[in-house]
Amino acid sequence: MGLLDRIAGPGDLRNLPARTLKELAKEIRARIIETVGRNGGHLASNLGIVETTIALHRVFDSPSDAIVWDVGHQCYPHKLLTGRAQRFHTLRRAGGISGFPKHDESQHDIFDTGHSSTAISAALGLLEARKRNGVSGRVIAVIGDGTLTSGMAMEGLSNAGHLQLPLILVLNDNRMSISRSVGSMSRYLSRLSASVRYQSIRVRIDNAILGIPRFGKVLFEYVTRSKNAVKQLFFKENLFSEFGFEYVGPIDGHNLGTLIAVFEQVRKLDRPVVVHVVTRKGKGLDRAEVDPEAFHGLSPSCSDRPAASAPSFTKAFSESLIRMALQDKRIVAITAAMASGTGVSALAERMPERVFDVGIAEQHAVTFAAGMARGGLLPVVAIYSTFMQRAVDQVFQDVCLARLPVLFALDRAGAVGEDGETHQGIYDIPLYKSMPNLVIFAPSDDMELDRFMRLYPSLGLPCMMRYPKDYVPCAFPAAMMSAPLVPGRGILVRHVPDARMLICAVGPLVYPALQAALQLEEKDILADVYNARFIAPLDEEALADIMGEYDIVLTVEDGVVQGGYGEALAGIAARHGLRTRFRMLGFGTRPMAQAPREALLASAGLDAEGIEHAIESLYAVDAPVGVRYVRTS
Secondary structure (H helix, E strand, O other): OOOHHHOOOHHHHHOOOHHHHHHHHHHHHHHHHHHHHHHOEEOHHHHHOHHHHHHHHHHOOOOOOEEEEOOOOOOHHHHHHOOOOOOHHHOOOOOOOOOOOOOOOOOOOOOOOOOOOOHHHHHHHHHHHHHHHOOOOOEEEEEEHHHHHOHHHHHHHHHHHHHOOOOEEEEEEOOEOOOEOOOHHHHHHHHHHOOHHHHHHHHHHHHHHHOOOOOHHHHHHHHHHHHHHHHHHHOOOOHHHHOOOEEEEEEEOOOHHHHHHHHHHHOOOOOOEEEEEEOOOOOOOHHHHHOOOOOOEEOOOOOOOOOOOOOEHHHHHHHHHHHHHHHOOOEEEEEOOOHHHHOHHHHHHHOHHHEEEOOOOHHHHHHHHHHHHHOOOEEEEEEEHHHHHHHHHHHHHHHHOOOOOOEEEEEOOEOOOOOOHHHOEOOHHHHHOOOOOOEEEOOOOHHHHHHHHHHHHHHOOOEEEEOOOOEOOOOOOHHHHOOOOOOOOOEEEEOOOOOOEEEEEOHHHHHHHHHHHHHHHOOOOOEEEEEOOEEEOOOHHHHHHHHOOOOEEEEEEEEEOOOOHHHHHHHHHHHOOOOOEEEEEEEOOOOOOOOOHHHHHHHOOOOHHHHHHHHHHHHHOOOOOOOOOOEOO
């Protein structure tokens, strides 16, 4: 049995002999590499923080000492050391361990975190509550250098310096977020980190002085006072001291002895302090160290996953963006520390001057795009659906009210899968469909995605396009897709005589809807299929005319039902006095835990079998005529 398998909690770690900690770090890395290679997940960030995590749990007493993890994609070593090693093989699997901190999973996960830059604020609030309630224990926030590109992190730093509570802020500086860290803050931290070699030499010299018989301690204190005096004279302030923090570092984030010694000293302080550790993302795996961005997050490679033969929606967007940029010099792309994940990096390789990665700063990204649009450019803002939630006000205030032609490309819309609750992109339709002047489009495949992107410049309006983290389905026959894109209207992709049922499907869910209709026809149940295309604004008259031809309408959307596309259609039917019965398939308001996307869709009846079953149940029930609101969660 290895060292890791003997650790049921942080107490067992503190009982290990110091000489075994390096071997423990090796075991942790091996377990992470093995599990992520099979289940997918965040790899490079977790490999880089192994020693820092060991040192934290060696010195501090979790959960009495609360460790708050920013983003959470660097929490795997923490999970392994807090009683979850035996279940770690279930990471990101349905019913298994979450890939992010989750309080319901363990008392050591103080906060549920999945988005960046929240740790400072959350930890500070917890610290204030503990002070007021007389609860002892330290509070530690662990953030990455990319976090400091976020305005929220700066707000937290400012407030922490003002309150002067003894917050311990561990800054894990690996010069990466998802993509390589950008901006002035990254350059500033690089200058601070440049002295890490000096710090390593300094530690060896300090140990040598302390080892001098009889005079070592006295000489060390004298040398320390002299160094501090020089630092006060020449290096009086840095960013963190300006915010009111004590600053320690930079120190080698892979030197366990140094880390433990520093944390033991910091634990005694009664004022806010920053411990700046410099780590190497992907540490321990050569390929990940060379290309940490590519190894930031890996997809599952399980034997039960069929190999994909089609391109992803992300790739389709990336290729379309390049084509647009080649044809129109006004096209520029903006992303927020996720150039690779959104596919924008492919354009950056060809036209770097046309791509702007603003760091973890979604609000800035949106208003930056608004300024570009006002100046005559056509900005395409590529951000994951769940991250765009952080910029709702900017979308409304700075883009939609001003009628500025910005295109928001919302990747990872709908059910996302193994990343769990914090990353489910199911809320964007209710959040944005009522915003003024905003055209929202849901492509069913890569051809429709490309057609809408080519339409966008001519509209002269704010536009939003949502698509899933999934592969593109096989396209409809070209003749079926020949109808022009008309804002507010979709297209009947299946129309048979005497059909009294209509399936209205959003985005790529048109394909399982069509499959269900074909299966139903074998049972003598006829249903037409309508590809919604546009989610907002809707052409009420055209839709009322279409729905008035049917007795039953079933809506199918990869998002929250409440406030979604289906309820919008039901509202149109009610306003026009239609006697059409409605059923709506989609998700409830509570996000789903981790599971494969296919399983999440099936659980909400959004696969072909679920759609077929819903139609059969409507067909069989002799329900009273009228509009019905039925939610599937």
